[in-house]
Amino acid sequence: MTLLDVIPFQLDAARLMNKAHVTADQQDQEEFYRLLALATQAGRPKAVYQEAFIEERLQAGVVLNGFAFHSAVLAQNLATVERVFAFVATCGAEVDQARKPDGDMLHDYWWDVIKAAMLESAWSFLQRHLTEKYDLQKTASMSPGSGDAEIWPIQQQKMLFALLGDVQSQAGVVLTDSSLMIPNKSISGILFPTAVDFRTCRLCHRRECPSRSAAFDASLCESMHQTVI
16 A cells, blocks of 8 residues: 655635635634635645556456445446556545544534635545556546445445555554545545446436436436346
8 A cells, every 4th residue: 555645735715615615704714724724734635546557347247356236337447447447536634633522513513614625626636647657648536435325335444444554554544434534525446447437426316416427327327227138
């Protein structure tokens, strides 16, 4: 497992204030700027990854470095792929350790918006690193639990973390018994080379998802299910 722990990031105050719906109230703006300064000082976004090879193709899954992952959609996406990259990217546990919660739900929301921006920096840095180091062209990724439950069950997080190694000691990301990650602004999954644009969002029926990056594609969803059957 390779650790990337020197990841530059910049927090665009105007963009984040707009995203967090910070009002023109002076007190609100002062508090938001205080949180930005705290995150800038304490923040240390990170990413870890592990190169993995497909050792066996299952009817509805694949075996990577000895670990079986069960997802028909993943198997279809990796049908012509031999090498992938398992990963975890995170805003970093340091930001949560630096802030003492004040019981204000609005401030908690603002903090999550700031942490999400730090996660974006970690994820972008990881993608650029893999693209340059391994001379990748077009890539896509899938994450356990992203989209509809049957696409790739979130319980497969445990297998992914097992493939990676000791993610907690390296990146500070804890996997809970319910397969959620702490810090909450962390992502995990498998990145793979591809010739087509794939986004799990296109197979997800949840209309009000704040993380949606592509519209639901009914025809693609139907074709995937027909392939599985």
